[in-house]
Amino acid sequence: MVGEVLVGLNCRSGRLYVDGTVGEGGHAAAILDRIGPEGELWGLDRDPNALQAAATRLAHHTSKFQLFQRSYAQLGELLAAARRPGAAGILLDLGLSSWQLQESQRGFSFTGDEPLDMRFNPEEPGPTAATWLNRALETELERIFREYGEEHRARRIARLVVQERRRRPFQTTRQLVKLLEQALGPGGRRGRLHPATRVFQALRIAVNLELDELTTFLTHAPAWLEPGGRLVVISYHSLEDRLVKQGMAGWDRTGVMARLTRKPLTPAAAEVQANPRARSAKLRIAEKIAH
Ligand SMILES: C[S@@+](CC[C@H](N)C(=O)[O-])C[C@H]1O[C@@H](n2cnc3c(N)ncnc32)[C@H](O)[C@@H]1O
Incomplete structure (x- = not known):
């Protein structure tokens, strides 16, 4: 524009x-x-x-x-x-x-397999998306997915994230995308949106405040x-x-x-x-x- x-x-x-x-x-x-x-x-x-x-x-x-x-x-x-x-x-x-989306390899895109970072400035000391996912309280995860992702299945996703990270802490985008695809199934796609779209948006907003x-x-x-x-x-x-x-x-x-x-x-x-x-x-x- x-x-x-x-x-x-x-x-x-x-x-x-x-x-x-x-x-x-x-x-x-x-x-x-x-x-x-x-x-x-x-x-x-x-x-x-x-x-x-x-x-x-x-x-x-x-x-x-x-x-x-x-x-x-x-x-x-x-x-x-x-x-x-x-x-x-x-x-x-x-x-x-x-x-940033297509080439930065910072995990903004859910199509490849990249480190789950998502910071606009990777030199800043703040937590990466992976650290944030691995540490946040379940209630905080739910709030962020709901408020920043406008994701109506926020509670379910937050619970699954907590279960998954106990088994294996989050490191890459693929791990998160697989979890979301499995959890939300083929019906997880809302309209044209991939099931990971809203969670990725929420994480990016949270990580970068x-x-x-x-x-x-x-x-x-x-x-x-x-x-x-x-x-x-x-x-x-x-x-x-x-x-x-x-x-x-x-x-x-x-x-x-x-x-x-x-x-x-x-x-x-x-x-x-x-x-x-x-x-x-x-x-x-x-x-x-x-x-
Ligand atoms: C849509 S792009 C801008 C594209 C630009 N208008 C152009 O024509 O190339 C958004 C940019 O905003 C930067 N950004 C996001 N939050 C910011 C902030 N709080 N302060 C400064 N830059 C920020 C991102 O790093 C990204 O480079």
Whole structure:
């Protein structure tokens, strides 16, 4: 949704834009093209490999850009350190990149056999998905599968995880996928979804504290924008989209930021055809009110 992002950010030359989830730099490259040599871009990502890829991709750009291995929730620290009052636009394109899903070998995908890690930043000391599965209380497993995976068989799956880990602690994606396939059987497939889809989503959200990061960001985002500055958020599942929608509605009510999208923008059919993962994307825009 590059076109929508550029319009949503209202990119102008001579201003600072922040891509809070720079990934491999696809959106960042388009922003740099638009803001020209007078503009400036900061790209943040938790994943050191994503930042390397972004650095290579953006290397030929003449506009100023800097990359930071930080969470977007830490943007305030970067602005303070650089003595910048705020950005003219901030973009969040949430979730994980195609590279992380298909090539990182960190266990985001349930199609192969990979170590069950799932951390966006494998250098962070936090637990891997395997450690988390092997240690969490059964009630906590159930809560996470239900809340973050919206999985209605959460209790049953939590019980089976506890039984399995007593026998053999979790190490790989295949071990978890096999358990889920056996437990949920052929009827485990809900619609087009593989039975592991919801559990994998829940684990990833829990391991990376994704909803906490987004909540922290939404608490501070208006303060990190200059008057008239724009926030564009693309989310891929209802838990994230709900937080963004509620945050923007609250700002709109209290006169902090104007919500520019009452209904989210969604990708055109051609984009979904070219990239099926885009099918669930929802893009929302808000603008900081200039008092
Ligand atoms: C969908 S991809 C972004 C793709 C990017 N817009 C592009 O055009 O290449 C999401 C990225 O967000 C990163 N990410 C997830 N949570 C983050 C956080 N709290 N702070 C910074 N980056 C985060 C992931 O590591 C991943 O690289």
